[in-house]
């Protein structure tokens with residue numbers, strides 16, 4: 001059998017097939033859906049979710065979870081907007097500080113998880129409340145951003161030819177994807193993440209830097225969330241402490257639909273990209289239809305999620321039998 | 323005497339409820355293989371773990387190359403030049419063999435990890451041990467023995483000054499042990515020092531230069547291997563004078579006399595699974611002890627898994643006491659038929675680490691009774707205590723989490739779990755792996771007793787001696803096929819060996835002729 005794919009790639013392949021099928025169906029049903037513009041749109045519309053999900057992918061691969069991402073997005077967007085508009089910071093300074101804050105916040109949670117052996121679920125749940133609270137502390141209201149740089153960046157698109165262009169937010173998403181893909185596949189840090197998620201005790205005995213890696217993973221997720229918050233300000237031209245509520249749940253869903261095992265150690269960064277595209281396709285299809293309620297996105301994602309969990313379960317138990 | 327490479331002095335380490343080490347010593351010179359011997363739970367692994375930074379010692383000092391060291395983690399120990407293979411195979415199950423060998427030491431070019439180089443390096447590292455496998459496959463798709471070889475290859479793949487091997491040979495067959503010894507000799511010649519822990523006395527006498535004996539966490543003494551008779555070594559380990567040891571060791575006992583009679587209790591015809599096992603017939607009578615012999619990868623464990631329903635047979639049929647019952651579909655069903663299976667992979671298929679010794683022992687019994695029909699606590703205690711005493715499981719109490727027990731004692735508890743179900747047929751896959759000689763006799767004794775009560779035993783063992791001693795019938799496997807059957811008087815190590823080797827010789831002579 002030449003078509004036989006290694007067990008490892010089954011979830012990724014399944015995700016890919018789902019994406020192709022969904023996109024195919026939508027293209028048949030809705031005129032104009034099968035266009036490059038829609039594909040580009042998928043990247044732009046879901047950039048902030050995608051960037052969070054990339055950070056989340058490494059966290060889940062390491063056997064952990066990060067519930068704080070939505071709140072960090074909310075905090076970052078408010079922080080950036082407030083600093084620019086009320087304290088007259090230059091946006092670049094605001095972004096830099098926001099990225100540092102996000103990273104340090106993630107690293108801090110990582111330290112709690114590693115040094116005090118606390119469950120990631122609880123620590124990051126605490127992080128969720130803390131960051132959301134901080135967002136309100138910075139500013140209670142939504143705040144529009146009006147700055148030359150923002151005006152300039154709105155038209156800073158990368159032309160793709162044929163009248164198409166890639167927006168800044170979409171390019172940032174792609175850049176983060178390339179970065180995360182590189183980390184996951186080509187760096188020691190990334191491979192150690194897989195090892196720790198696969199078997200933490202063994203990883204320690206194999207002489208791998210377990211603590212450093214774990215903390216690094218949460219720091220990276222914090223960095224991604226802060227970046228996603230900045231992307232959100234670029235997308236909406238505003239900052240709102242309410243931004244990104246429950247975004248962490250979408251991010252987790254997208255990662256799992258992308259074929260990453262929630263127990264850690266198994267999965268691919270590329271799967272997450274596909275997961276985001278699936279999510280985006282469903283949303284776009286509903287938008288194209290016009291008659292469908294947008295709550296259908298949630299329903300569809302929920303169903304997909306359950307299907308994928310069952311699929312993974314089947315693969316895992318099949319693997320144990322072989 | 324030159325300066326020692328490693329000198330551990332007065333090492334103490336206590337865990338809740340146990341003094342695992344009290345003032346233990348170990349001295350090792352460059353270029354020697356040093357055996358660390360002792361009963362299960364004597365503190366061997368703990369001594370290694372304090373050396374390599376897994377545990378922190380309570381007292382004592384460690385000099386490595388003359389300098390005091392106190393590594394905080396294995397990572398640090400490795401940096402100092404101490405490479406270790408820990409007792410339980412420690413690899414990442416879902417990563418490839420190649421990656422498992424390289425993890426943490428991969429080289430990058432222009433910031434990119436070189437996957438091709440990682441594969442080649444793994445192939446080279448395994449080649450030293452004559453292991454040729456597809457290194458891109460997940461490590462968990464291979465047998466425990468291959469995993470053990472991979473772990474050893476990983477440890478040897480760096481320039482270490484000290485190599486620590488904690489029972490690396492427990493599931494290797496003779497050829498593989500020889501390969502390992504050849505590599506160890508070469509490393510010693512280059513000036514490396516090796517600490518070698520094993521329960522196989524033959525191996526101790528064939529490879530080590532000196533021996534340190536531990537008992538109850540204390541150093542009993544340091545001896546030159548060539549000058550220490552076996553019986554004295556055993557006496558030091560067990561703490562009994564030589565003249566009380568008449569019965570210990572491999573030859574004190576003989577095959578069960580309780581001859582099995584009557585018709586087959588379990589009969590399987592033409593079982594097979596594509597790509598796993600070729601078709602075979604199997605039968606066993608009440609009270610019979612049968613064995614499966616063969617090299618690693620010959621299909622011994624697979625046969626057991628087919629009989630127990632972990633693997634599902636493509637063909638054939640099974641009958642019990644003459645009635646056709648259909649092939650076993652799941653372990654659950656096999657357990658309901660009163661079959662027990664004590665797996666060789668205790669880490670992944672065996673113990674539940676955080677449950678207590680008692681809970682681990684009564685687990686299979688409880689599973690068979692169903693979860694509504696619970697076993698009273700009193701009864702559980704009685705069963706647990708019985709086996710703890712009978713198998714000499716060394717544990718502070720029956721409520722201790724099993725993960726804190728020494729490797730050999732976990733193995734005993736696992737065996738107790740299946741014996742406690744009072745099965746009609748028990749399949750034992752390498753049951754005495756990692757168990758000390760004293761306890762080994764105890765286990766064999768217990769098996770014989772249960773046999774007399776009508777239990778059938780299917781023994782899988784790499785130690786032909788053990789098969790010869792216990793079994794009335796032996797099937798020999800090669801290349802996932804049954805190639806021969808021996809019974810009663812025909813069973814001897816030699817006869818088994820020649821059956822295992824048979825076809826190779828034929829092929830060899832064919833080639834020679836042509």
Ligand SMILES: Nc1ncnc2c1ncn2[C@@H]1O[C@H](COP(=O)(O)OP(=O)(O)OP(=O)(O)O)[C@@H](O)[C@H]1O
Nearest residue numbers: 337342362363364365366367368726727728729730
């Ligand atoms: N992490 C731990 N927590 C509590 N007790 C422990 C722990 N590790 C070991 N022990 C105890 O320390 C004692 C020595 O165990 P150790 O593993 O060193 O024995 P060993 O000599 O290696 O035996 P074996 O031959 O069975 O491997 C045992 O009584 C064990 O129960």
Ligand SMILES: [Mg+2]
Nearest residue numbers: 367409728729
């Ligand atoms: Mg041990």
